[in-house]
């Protein structure tokens with residue numbers, strides 16, 4: 001466990017991908033099975049269940065620490081596991097080394113639910129801060145050490161001196177703690193046989209998200225790899241992004257949720273089809289083959305992305321104007337017909353051409369300290385618009401300003417504080433922000449009944465009097481106009 | 483008379499009316515009492531400055547001989563009279579344990595006294611005199627690391643981390659970000675303490691203050707300016723100290739295969755370390771951590787505590803729970819320079 005926690009610490013603070021890879025490979029060399037396999041699973045995000053819930057951790061810490069001090073600490077640190085790691089009192093001095101990672105995984109796997117808090121308490125009390133952090137991150141599957149699933153596979157390939165595409169091909173058929181994979185990489189066994197083993201869905205970062213979208217996967221019959229965009233569809237229409245968000249948030253969605261918000265895939269590209277690799281073909285050719293593959297088949301949950309042909313710029317502008325009249329369409333994708341398929345988002349090949357954002361003038365009402373590197377600044381702002389002579393909050397913004405502006409805003413907030421609610425400062429209703437956002441939705445979260453999507457500060461209007469900011473009605477009208 | 487009657491917070495900083503003097507003012511004033519030489523406390527341009535000799539010397543190194551028209555040097559424990567003869571204010575300085583020359587400022591007037599501790603710490607630090615617990619009616623404390631998440635590890639452990647990294651990556655130049663005043667010398671001291679006897683290489687901005695510390699009797703072994711190293715490639719496997727601003731700057735590009743470390747109390751918080759792009763965060767602070775702040779408030783045992791810059795909410799909450807009256811003096815302007823932490 002100690003080696004694992006040290007590895008995470010080093011990875012966390014290392015910026016260079018090369019050094020990260022070297023650190024992981026050194027760990028794989030030095031660590032026996034099955035420990036190293038669990039570490040791979042933790043980094044790749046392939047552990048299938050939480051050892052304990054975040055809420056359990058929170059309850060436990062509140063038994064040990066004054067709630068006000070906890071709240072202020074959490075507000076400052078900005079992250080639960082690290083806050084708890086620092087606050088937890090180191091009360092058991094033990095000369096015994098910590099158990100292995102495998103043992104800890106097994107203990108939590110087989111622990112009866114009511115006994116989890118006791119087990120967790122015992123470990124936290126004999127660990128040091130960085131070990132606690134590692135255990136909490138491992139147990140709640142919240143590990144982020146800047147190694148994507150794809151980078152990890154690359155690193156494994158280097159470690160075993162094998163081709164990364166071989167790892168990618170078999171990956172979805174493997175399970176933690178990956179002893180068969182490691183035996184192969186160490187040269188003690190042939191490549192694991194996972195032929196025709198099921199289907200999988202990957203996020204853009206290479207994370208396996210199959211478990212969240214069983215309904216979609218079950219519906220697909222395919223020998224190949226497709227690329228596309230997830231959407232929720234209701235009555236054959238694409239539903240608002242909010243609906244998809246609900247599905248994205250659930251690692252294991254209930255049957256009811258899957259029926260209520262069925263997920264579909266808008267397919268726009270193919271990497272392999274019927275055993276042929278297409279990635280080095282130009283888009284025009286890949287698309288031709290994809291169209292052909294779709295022909296004559298019924299795919300209840302797969303839909304081909306619409307393609308449009310335009311011959312001049314005006315037609316293109318018009319097309320975008322037309323597209324964004326649809327409430328859930330953000331704009332057009334422009335793609336080079338000769339572009340080959342590349343992982344990630346290579347620049348110059350594909351462009352997102354979004355609608356122009358909406359803009360309103362709103363008044364800052366509350367401010368809160370930011371998280372992480374901004375934790376010494378008041379950088380999170382709640383703003384509102386007028387209804388009669390009262391301001392009602394419509395959203396929060398954390399971005400859109402420069403570091404210089406942030407300093408100025410921070411000073412302004414401190415000088416214009418009129419009240420406190422815990423960590424929240426209420427400020428004088430005197431400063432106007434020009435807020436840009438993508439769309440407006442009805443929402444029960446705010447008293448105003450409205451919520452903005454992707455709000456960011458467009459400009460700070462130091463010059464504009466607060467009473468000249470926009471009204472709530474102006475904002476509400478934007479729901480219906482597009 | 484209760485200090486709240488004769489101390490106030492003005493735009494220029496904390497002001498003592500009967501003495502007509504500011505403590506660590508943010509703007510040029512006619513009379514300034516300076517707790518210590520860090521740039522957010524000791525600013526140039528005052529008419530008269532009262533402080534310890536070391537602090538005055540630090541200000542001279544930084545701002546030139548003309549850092550003030552008039553300078554008064556006080557020894558620790560020496561009384562100095564301000565205000566009217568008939569209605570005097572007594573000023574006394576006591577060691578604060580923060581950096582060379584750092585002092586707590588005690589003001590006594592009409593039977594009551596107040597201590598401004600400035601920045602202070604309780605850890606052993608041979609580069610300055612240890613914090614002196616001194617009784618008073620109002621104790622004014624800083625709150626830089628006033629959250630229970632802050633517990634600073636021993637200096638030895640953190641220096642060990644650096645030496646360990648040097649063993650693991652012997653081909654890499656270890657570039658350590660240190661504040662020029664206090665932190666730099668403490669890291670040097672820590673290295674020598676653990677038996678590191680090779681020369682340590684310094685960025686030009688650190689030289690003058692190290693020379694001043696040497697005048698005050700602190701010897702840090704062989705120090706070599708990086709600018710005097712003809713072949714920078716020879717710095718592979720060596721320790722180079724530089725101010726934080728130089729870490730990711732053009733200056734550091736000439737160093738071979740750099741591994742970046744940063745020495746600061748903030749390094750305990752992961753996101754802060756990331757912000758500094760420090761691969762090797764060293765938790766070395768010249769301030770009190772949470773347990774030391776509470777211990778100090780308890781030992782000083784003043785009936786009332788005022789809290790200046792930092793995370794005052796948590797500290798006030800805890801002090802009130804200890805049954806001591808506490809209030810926040812919101813001071814802007816501190817902690818906005820490079821030197822805090």
Ligand SMILES: [Zn+2]
Nearest residue numbers: 518520580601
């Ligand atoms: Zn200081």
